[in-house]
Amino acid sequence: MTSIGLAQIAIVLLAVIGAAIPLGNNIATVLAGERSLLSPLLSPIERVFYRLAGVDPAREQNWLAYAMAMLAFSVIGFVSLYALQRLQAYLPLNPQGFSGVPADLAFNTSMSFVTNTNWQNYGGESTMSHLTQMLGLTVHNFVSAATGLAMAFALVRGFSRAESPTIGNFWVDLTRSTLYVLLPLSIIVALALVALGVPQTLQGSIEATTLEGAKQTLAIGPVASQEAIKELGTNGGGFFNANSAHPFESPNALSNMLEIWALLVIPFATAFAFGRAVFDYRQGRAIAITMMIVLAAGVSVAYWAEAGGNPLLTEIGVDPSPGNMEGKEVRFGPAMSALFAASTTGTSCGAVNAMHDSFMPLGGLVPLFNMLMGSIAPGGVGAGLYGFLVLAIIAVFIAGLMVGRTPEYLGKKIETREMKLAMLAVLIYPLSVLAFTGVSVMLQTGLASLNNAGPHGLSEILYAFASATDNNGSAFAGLTGNTPWYNTTLGVAMLLGRFAFVIPVLAIAGAFAAKKKGAASVGTFPTHGPLFIGLLLGVIVVLYLLQYFPALALGPIVEHFALLAGKTF
Amino acid sequence: MLSQIRPAVVMIVLFTALTGIVYPLAITGVAQLALPTQANGSVIERDGTVIGSALIGQNFASDRYFHGRPSATTGPDPADPSKTVDAPYNASNSMGSNLGPTSKKLVDRVNAAIESEFAAGRIDVVAADAATTSASGLDPHISPQFALAQAGAVAKARNLSESQVRAVVEANLEGREFGVIGEPRVNVLLLNLALDRLQ
Numbered sequence: 001m002t003s004i005g006l007a008q009i010a011i012v013l014l015a016v017i018g019a020a021i022p023l024g025n026n027i028a029t030v031l032a033g034e035r036s037l038l039s040p041l042l043s044p045i046e047r048v049f050y051r052l053a054g055v056d057p058a059r060e061q062n063w064l065a066y067a068m069a070m071l072a073f074s075v076i077g078f079v080s081l082y083a084l085q086r087l088q089a090y091l092p093l094n095p096q097g098f099s100g101v102p103a104d105l106a107f108n109t110s111m112s113f114v115t116n117t118n119w120q121n122y123g124g125e126s127t128m129s130h131l132t133q134m135l136g137l138t139v140h141n142f143v144s145a146a147t148g149l150a151m152a153f154a155l156v157r158g159f160s161r162a163e164s165p166t167i168g169n170f171w172v173d174l175t176r177s178t179l180y181v182l183l184p185l186s187i188i189v190a191l192a193l194v195a196l197g198v199p200q201t202l203q204g205s206i207e208a209t210t211l212e213g214a215k216q217t218l219a220i221g222p223v224a225s226q227e228a229i230k231e232l233g234t235n236g237g238g239f240f241n242a243n244s245a246h247p248f249e250s251p252n253a254l255s256n257m258l259e260i261w262a263l264l265v266i267p268f269a270t271a272f273a274f275g276r277a278v279f280d281y282r283q284g285r286a287i288a289i290t291m292m293i294v295l296a297a298g299v300s301v302a303y304w305a306e307a308g309g310n311p312l313l314t315e316i317g318v319d320p321s322p323g324n325m326e327g328k329e330v331r332f333g334p335a336m337s338a339l340f341a342a343s344t345t346g347t348s349c350g351a352v353n354a355m356h357d358s359f360m361p362l363g364g365l366v367p368l369f370n371m372l373m374g375s376i377a378p379g380g381v382g383a384g385l386y387g388f389l390v391l392a393i394i395a396v397f398i399a400g401l402m403v404g405r406t407p408e409y410l411g412k413k414i415e416t417r418e419m420k421l422a423m424l425a426v427l428i429y430p431l432s433v434l435a436f437t438g439v440s441v442m443l444q445t446g447l448a449s450l451n452n453a454g455p456h457g458l459s460e461i462l463y464a465f466a467s468a469t470d471n472n473g474s475a476f477a478g479l480t481g482n483t484p485w486y487n488t489t490l491g492v493a494m495l496l497g498r499f500a501f502v503i504p505v506l507a508i509a510g511a512f513a514a515k516k517k518g519a520a521s522v523g524t525f526p527t528h529g530p531l532f533i534g535l536l537l538g539v540i541v542v543l544y545l546l547q548y549f550p551a552l553a554l555g556p557i558v559e560h561f562a563l564l565a566g567k568t569f
Numbered sequence: 570m571l572s573q574i575r576p577a578v579v580m581i582v583l584f585t586a587l588t589g590i591v592y593p594l595a596i597t598g599v600a601q602l603a604l605p606t607q608a609n610g611s612v613i614e615r616d617g618t619v620i621g622s623a624l625i626g627q628n629f630a631s632d633r634y635f636h637g638r639p640s641a642t643t644g645p646d647p648a649d650p651s652k653t654v655d656a657p658y659n660a661s662n663s664m665g666s667n668l669g670p671t672s673k674k675l676v677d678r679v680n681a682a683i684e685s686e687f688a689a690g691r692i693d694v695v696a697a698d699a700a701t702t703s704a705s706g707l708d709p710h711i712s713p714q715f716a717l718a719q720a721g722a723v724a725k726a727r728n729l730s731e732s733q734v735r736a737v738v739e740a741n742l743e744g745r746e747f748g749v750i751g752e753p754r755v756n757v758l759l760l761n762l763a764l765d766r767l768q
Contacts, residue, residue: 054575072576073580076581077577135585139589142584143588174580190596200596201600201608206622211627212631220610245665246705247705248622316679316680318679319696322712324670326675330708330711336751358670358675361670364669459669
């Protein structure tokens, strides 16, 4: 670890917080339906959307109708994306002449983009036509993120309202999130990326004759526009197979920093927006601080692990001082690779600028554990906030049990129904991750996909299901995921991780919205100070270590000790 | 749920038009007008032929050129397209090795790379990037240490003095932006082009 590396990390994180506070105010305004700076330009477009869709923006929905609208939108999105991939050979804008995507892969990819996962069992430049990348994938990068933001604010309204039968209108939240938040930011970031060297063209490839006279075919395309929303919407699906490690996706250190900033800024801003929406900015600040502590702890461990080099290679004469460079780019180095890894898994982004599969055992443990915690530091767009609020409810409940009072969060009594729903939501994750991993390691077809032997092989499978369930999308990419078994099971894991989590969350939102809001008294447990932050951190650590420690012990932890003993597999 | 089908279909169509067509085409239009070099892949031409992109590494095997990092990219096997073969710096199929830290394959591969480069006299210190593959397989850069370690061998192959070659390396060193951001590096393609211009 060097002081320059730490300074690079600090610069990015400070830039994120600096921008997240004003952006949070803006997001709160947009989702409260108030006028904002861009209203004169965008409200005519917004009205056209509502008119054509037959939506009355003033008419709100109860939680069930809200959930049904979200599900209908996801189902239609899934079907249209599936059809687009299967038919791409017959459609225009296919300069490389790719054939239709096979059924199991198209299922996996559609599920992946509709759930904001962007797990990729395909190489973008070798599978998907420009039309599929633009029409199918870019669209879902926007709307799946907007759906996350919508659901987060449905839950926030559960806290900010009292005795209300409704929690907002899904179509309005979806439209406003896309038009006022995601689209303007994407335009700015996309153009900045082009200025830094990211291509944006409708060409399919460039033919070059190298200095030594060989032919080199450079895949290219409308990269910058997809790159911007890939990060801002915490989607993570790269234009190219190597994702943000590809020099066309991120040509230099500045573009790398911009991308990390872009993937962190909306999730942090959403925490501040929450504070504003419940009329107590300290509530949002407490959540943002907790997120930052978890993120910073992860970055520190990953950077420490990657900066020291691989002792097995040091032994045969490789200089350890630049760090573990297998699967890393020279222009990024270990500090920016560690920050990217922790950020992309602390959010549900899943873009990578280095190959996590080649990280040191404890370096790779950080992205893995970040996802097992449900990517809550700071979480995906919207998903981070509602995931965190579920944990806050559990933390307040535990605090209530300790002092023997009915637990309350933001003036809302937490009762049996809400606790059951919150526990249901958090138990879906280990059920999906551990059950699918367990079955995969028992099947020949599951093991045949491994790229690495020994404990690292288990880590590859565990990582895949953690990533899919968590809707992250990053991978220990050595695992060959494009097989009928993994295409199907990972697709189902994504489905569970998104919808089996968010439907209980919307039910909680409905339950809270209907409750009275109690006034704070001297006996109320304050949820904005260091005591609450400590309690929240304690709940996170206890909950997730208990769930996953045995699996982690068999994967990265045992690999770490094997490495120290000089053992290879 | 049925009453939600119409808004769902209409919204998908409208957002597809807006974010799937208008947005990327508008960005393409602005980028092509305002920043055509970057938007088209920072292509380098020499004597009218495209020799590559300043951003993408290429494979160098000759002694007359500085070598880039080992690359893990593959390409279709010409004999049997259903199989793949090693194809370093294949810029239409980016990938890393994805070998884990305790992989025997990794240790053996690094060993073999060190031995062959040592035998060719190209390395006196084994820089970390000289022995490892990059994440994309297309890394255009090497560390200054790796570049300087190769200077002697390249000078010999070109009948130049080592100090002449070192001067070219030093002229092509890229430092950290603002002294903090990024890592010190050398772009191998630009370095080799500069060498060719020397003679």
